[in-house]
Amino acid sequence: MVQHHTKDKGDLGVAKAHADLVAKGFDVLFPATEHAPFDLVAHKAGTFHRIQVKYRSMRRGMVTLxxxxxxxxxxGVHSTPIDKDAVDAICIYCPETDECYYIRPSDHGASVNLRITPTKNGQQKRILAASVFRDLPDKRPAPIDGNRASA
Structure with a gap:
């Protein structure tokens, strides 16, 4: 397998997500800055989806994010939870399967494990099959802010 520099991996992930979304009928837009919390925006049927892309290799039959x-x-090393409201979906590109998997960050806790190969012991409970996450999830409506008056 070809070794990639970390930035190259990110660029490859974005390119694969772009191609996957176009194949699914989305128009894909790119931000004019690299400081946005999302890597691309997918648009279809009047709905925009802010998407962050992650390149993750399979380990022990799953991708972990x-x-x-x-x-x-x-x-030292610092860590902070992502702002789950800053993006509508995260695309996880796995080079071993050459597939994109889409999760809604608000549906998950501190991490997510998508199972690509079956478990060795046949466990089914609490397993997230990666194949279920091949499509971009529907965008949930924004929460209603009770403090704002409507126009």
Whole structure:
């Protein structure tokens, strides 16, 4: 397998997500800045979806994604939970399957494990089959803010 630099992996993940979404009938838009919390926006039937893309290799038959942001400075390694309201979906690109899997971050806790291969012991309970996450989830309506008056 070809080795990729970390930034190259991210770029490959975004390219694969772009191709996958176009194949599913979405128009795909890209932000004009790399500082946005999302990597692309998918549009279809009047609905926009802000999508963050992650490149994750399969380990022990599954892809794992921690829903946190990590950085290092002179004081050590730091981690903070992601803002689950900043994106509508996360696309996980797995190079071993060459597939994109889409999760709604608000549906999950601190991490998510998508099972690609069957478990060795046949366990079915509490297993998230990656194949179920091949489509972009429906966008939930924004919560109603009771403090705002309607126009």
């Amino acid at each position: 921690k829903l946190s942001s990590n950085w290092t400075d002179r004081h």
